[in-house]
Amino acid sequence: MTKLLPSDKALVPFVSVDHMMQLIHHIGVEETLRGLADYIEADFKRWELFDKTPRVASHSDKGVIELMPTSDGDVYGFKYVNGHPSNTKAGLQTVTAFGLLADVASGYPVLLSEMTMLTALRTAATSALVARVLAPKGSTVMAMIGNGAQSEFQSLAMKAIVGITEVRLYDIDPAATAKCAENLAGQGLKVTQCTTAEDAMLGAQIITTCTADKQYATILTDNMVGAGVHINAIGGDCPGKTELAPAILQRSDIFVEYPKQTRIEGEIQQMAPDHPATEFWEVLTAKAKGRTSDKQITLFDSVGFAIEDFSALRFVRDQIADTGFFHPLDLLADPDDPRDLFGMLQRAKA
Amino acid sequence: MTKLLPSDKALVPFVSVDHMMQLIHHIGVEETLRGLADYIEADFKRWELFDKTPRVASHSDKGVIELMPTSDGDVYGFKYVNGHPSNTKAGLQTVTAFGLLADVASGYPVLLSEMTMLTALRTAATSALVARVLAPKGSTVMAMIGNGAQSEFQSLAMKAIVGITEVRLYDIDPAATAKCAENLAGQGLKVTQCTTAEDAMLGAQIITTCTADKQYATILTDNMVGAGVHINAIGGDCPGKTELAPAILQRSDIFVEYPKQTRIEGEIQQMAPDHPATEFWEVLTAKAKGRTSDKQITLFDSVGFAIEDFSALRFVRDQIADTGFFHPLDLLADPDDPRDLFGMLQRAKA
Structure with a gap:
C-alpha cells in the first residue's frame, strides 16, 4: 500500500x-x-x-x-x-x-x-502555590525586587493564587520598573514604583527577588528583612548565582523543591551541605510543617524543577x-x- | 512596536x-x-x-x-x-x-x-565506515543476519562505502528476508535469500547481525565463525540484549564506540569489565591498531553513540x-x- x-x-x-x-x-x-x-x-x-x-x-x-x-x-x-x-x-x-x-x-x-x-507562567504559578501555603495569612502586599521578564507573571500569580492587592516594584534599572508598571496597569493590582529595595519592602508580607546577575550578588542584606515575612527567592538558580546574604538564610526556615538540585543551584549553595531545608511536597502532604509562627521568616529557595x-x-x-x-x-x-x-x-x- | x-x-x-x-x-x-x-x-x-x-x-x-x-x-x-x-x-x-x-x-x-x-542511515553509515577500516581488504560478500528495518540500509552502506557486491540474507522470519530482498532488487547488489544463518555466512568476509530480541540470544555460535572475518554486531544494544556467543568475543579483537556505554549495552556486557576493547576513534587517528592479520576476527560491538x-x-x-x-x-x-x-x-x- x-x-x-x-x-x-x-x-x-x-x-x-x-x-x-x-x-x-x-x-x-x-x-x-x-x-x-x-x-x-x-x-x-x-x-x-x-x-x-x-x-x-x-x-x-x-x-x-x-x-x-x-x-x-x-x-x-x-x-x-x-x-x-x-x-x-x-x-x-x-x-x-x-x-x-x-x-x-x-x-x-x-x-x-x-x-x-510556559516556563515563565509555571515559575510564577509555583511561587504563588508555595506562598499560598507559607506566606502569612492575609498577605496583601508583595515587594518585587528585579523587574525583568518574570516580574509581571509573579505579580499576577500572587494576585490570582494568594490574593495580594499591591506590588511594590524595584529594579536597579528604572526603565525595567517602568516597563513592569506599565504592563501591570489595569490588571487589578495597586502598583507602586520604588527607587530603593528598602522602599519596595515597606509593608510587604511577601518579598520576591528575581534578578539576572550571574554572580554572587546581595540583593537583600540581613538588616533589610524583618520578622514574619515570606521570601520568594527565584533569581539564584545556578552555581555561582545567589541573591541573598547568608545571614538571611540563617534566620529563615528554608523550603526547597528538590534538595539534591537546590544545594547546587539555589541560595543554599552558600550554606553547609547539611543546612536544614524542607521539601515543599512534604508540607503539601502534611509530612512536614510549613509556617508555624507569625515571627518566622519562611524562604522558598526556588530553582525550578522538572x-x-x-x-x-x-x-x-x-x-x-x-x-x-x-x-x-x-x-x-x-x-x-x-x-x-x-x-x-x-x-x-x- | x-x-x-x-x-x-x-x-x-x-x-x-x-x-x-x-x-x-x-x-x-x-x-x-x-x-x-x-x-x-x-x-x-x-x-x-x-x-x-x-x-x-x-x-x-x-x-x-x-x-x-x-x-x-x-x-x-x-x-x-x-x-x-x-x-x-x-x-x-x-x-x-x-x-x-x-x-x-x-x-x-x-x-x-x-x-x-536519519538514525537508520547513520547507524548503517557508521557500520560501513568501521568495516571500511577493519574488514579484510577487498571484501565483497556480506552475510546479513536479521532482515528487519536496518537491513537494507546496512546493505547499501556496505556497498557504497566498502564496495561489497553481494548480500546473503537470513532471518528466522522468511517474510522479513523476502521483504529485504524485494527492497534491494535493482540496487546493484547480488541478493541471495538463505534459509539458515550458516548458509548466509558462506563466503562472507563481513557478517552483520541485527536482530530485535530483547533478551540474551545467540544468533551466532562459536563454530559458525571462521577466521579472518569482520563481525558487525549492531543488534546487541541494551542491557540484557546480546546476539553473540561469548566464545566468539574471546576469539575476536573488539572495537567499540565509547567503552563506558558499550560495557553496559553492547555484546561485551557478557565479558569481564576489563575485557580488552579498542575505541574506534583511536584506530582512525592511528593511536591504536586496527586489523593486523588475515586470520584475525575483528568485531565492531556497535551500540550507537551521541x-x-x-x-x-x-x-x-x-x-x-x-x-x-x-x-x-x-x-x-x-x-x-x-x-x-x-x-x-x-x-x-x-
Missing part, C-alpha cells in the same frame, strides 16, 4: 509560541496561572511516584544548556532550556525553552511545546485537546510495516 | 519525516550514506573535543526512553530515542527518534529534525540550507525587549 501522507501515528501536536499565547488568552492569564498551580500541586502531592534526576547540564563560558527529564510511570516529559545571561546584549532571550511529553508504554511523543512562555515543567505540559496537553491551538507535526516515521522503513523511503520517491 | 509574526530569531528549521525522505532522494540514498560516513569520520577524528556522557535513560517494563546529548564546544546536540520491542505488535515502530542542534554561545536551537529515518547523531544532524543542517527541505518552526519566544515577555503576550491579544 502506498502511503504519501503521514498517518495519525506519525503526527505529534506542536504548540508554537503563537498558539501558546492564543491559548493563554483564550483561558485568561490568571485562570491559566491558577490551572498551572493546580496541576503542579497535584503532582507535588504524588512526588514520590516520579523518577527524579538532577538536570543534565552542558556548561560553556557563555552559559548552560540543560535537559530536565522526569516520568510518573505513565507519562514521560523533558524540557530543553538554556541560560545565557549575555544574550540580552544581542537582543536574544536569556532563557528559551521547549518541552515534550511522551507515552511511557510506547515511547511515542504526544506533545511538543514551546516553553519559554516536575513543574511536567505539570505545565500536562496542563497544556489537556487544554489543547478541545481548543485546537496546535499544529500536527510530522515528527515520527510511521511505515505500514514497522520492519520496512526502507520501503517507506522508497515509496516516498514515487 | 507591535509584533504579530514571529521574528527570524523565533524560528527553528524543522525537518519532518517527509522532508527528510525528500532530502535523501534529492541527494541519493548511497550518496547520503557516504556523506554521513564522512561527517561521522570527521567527528570521530576530533573525538577528544566532545563532551561525552552516557545516555540519560528512563526505563519501564515496556521499554526505554533516552536522551543522548553531546557538544563539540561550538554546537550542542541531543537525540530523543525510544526502544520498545513490543511496539511492533501494535503497528508502531520499535524505535522512533528526533534530534536537535543548538548554538552553544547563545543556547538557541538551530535545527529540529526527525531522526527515525556523536554519530551529532554528525548526522550536522550533515542535515548543511544540506537543507540550500535545498529548502524544512519548515520554519515558531519554537522560541522572541520579544522585542528580552525583559518584556509579558508585553509580548499582551500584544498577542490584540
Whole structure:
C-alpha cells in the first residue's frame, strides 16, 4: 500500500509560541496561572511516584544548556532550556525553552511545546502555590525586587493564587520598573514604583527577588528583612548565582523543591551541605510543617524543577485537546510495516 | 512596536519525516550514506573535543526512553530515542527518534529534525565506515543476519562505502528476508535469500547481525565463525540484549564506540569489565591498531553513540540550507525587549 501522507501515528501536536499565547488568552492569564498551580500541586502531592534526576547540564563560558527529564510511570516529559545571561546584549532571550511529553508504554511523543512562555507562567504559578501555603495569612502586599521578564507573571500569580492587592516594584534599572508598571496597569493590582529595595519592602508580607546577575550578588542584606515575612527567592538558580546574604538564610526556615538540585543551584549553595531545608511536597502532604509562627521568616529557595515543567505540559496537553491551538507535526516515521522503513523511503520517491 | 509574526530569531528549521525522505532522494540514498560516513569520520577524528556522557535513560517494563546529548564546544546536540520491542505488535515502530542542534554561545536551537529515518542511515553509515577500516581488504560478500528495518540500509552502506557486491540474507522470519530482498532488487547488489544463518555466512568476509530480541540470544555460535572475518554486531544494544556467543568475543579483537556505554549495552556486557576493547576513534587517528592479520576476527560491538547523531544532524543542517527541505518552526519566544515577555503576550491579544 502506498502511503504519501503521514498517518495519525506519525503526527505529534506542536504548540508554537503563537498558539501558546492564543491559548493563554483564550483561558485568561490568571485562570491559566491558577490551572498551572493546580496541576503542579497535584503532582507535588504524588512526588514520590516520579523518577527524579538532577538536570543534565552542558556548561560553556557563555552559559548552560540543560535537559530536565522526569516520568510518573505513565507519562514521560523533558524540557530543553538554556541560560545565557549575555544574550540580552544581542537582543536574544536569556532563557528559551521547549518541552515534550511522551507515552511511557510506547515511547511515542504526544506533545511538543514551546516553553519559554510556559516556563515563565509555571515559575510564577509555583511561587504563588508555595506562598499560598507559607506566606502569612492575609498577605496583601508583595515587594518585587528585579523587574525583568518574570516580574509581571509573579505579580499576577500572587494576585490570582494568594490574593495580594499591591506590588511594590524595584529594579536597579528604572526603565525595567517602568516597563513592569506599565504592563501591570489595569490588571487589578495597586502598583507602586520604588527607587530603593528598602522602599519596595515597606509593608510587604511577601518579598520576591528575581534578578539576572550571574554572580554572587546581595540583593537583600540581613538588616533589610524583618520578622514574619515570606521570601520568594527565584533569581539564584545556578552555581555561582545567589541573591541573598547568608545571614538571611540563617534566620529563615528554608523550603526547597528538590534538595539534591537546590544545594547546587539555589541560595543554599552558600550554606553547609547539611543546612536544614524542607521539601515543599512534604508540607503539601502534611509530612512536614510549613509556617508555624507569625515571627518566622519562611524562604522558598526556588530553582525550578522538572516536575513543574511536567505539570505545565500536562496542563497544556489537556487544554489543547478541545481548543485546537496546535499544529500536527510530522515528527515520527510511521511505515505500514514497522520492519520496512526502507520501503517507506522508497515509496516516498514515487 | 507591535509584533504579530514571529521574528527570524523565533524560528527553528524543522525537518519532518517527509522532508527528510525528500532530502535523501534529492541527494541519493548511497550518496547520503557516504556523506554521513564522512561527517561521522570527521567527528570521530576530533573525538577528544566532545563532551561525552552516557545516555540519560528512563526505563519501564515496556521499554526505554533516552536522551543522548553531546557538544563539540561550538554546537550542542541531543537525540530523543525510544526502544520498545513490543511496539511492533501494535503497528508502531520499535524505535522512533528526533534530534536537535543548538548554538552553544547563545543556547538557541538551530535545527529540529526527525531522526527515525536519519538514525537508520547513520547507524548503517557508521557500520560501513568501521568495516571500511577493519574488514579484510577487498571484501565483497556480506552475510546479513536479521532482515528487519536496518537491513537494507546496512546493505547499501556496505556497498557504497566498502564496495561489497553481494548480500546473503537470513532471518528466522522468511517474510522479513523476502521483504529485504524485494527492497534491494535493482540496487546493484547480488541478493541471495538463505534459509539458515550458516548458509548466509558462506563466503562472507563481513557478517552483520541485527536482530530485535530483547533478551540474551545467540544468533551466532562459536563454530559458525571462521577466521579472518569482520563481525558487525549492531543488534546487541541494551542491557540484557546480546546476539553473540561469548566464545566468539574471546576469539575476536573488539572495537567499540565509547567503552563506558558499550560495557553496559553492547555484546561485551557478557565479558569481564576489563575485557580488552579498542575505541574506534583511536584506530582512525592511528593511536591504536586496527586489523593486523588475515586470520584475525575483528568485531565492531556497535551500540550507537551521541556523536554519530551529532554528525548526522550536522550533515542535515548543511544540506537543507540550500535545498529548502524544512519548515520554519515558531519554537522560541522572541520579544522585542528580552525583559518584556509579558508585553509580548499582551500584544498577542490584540
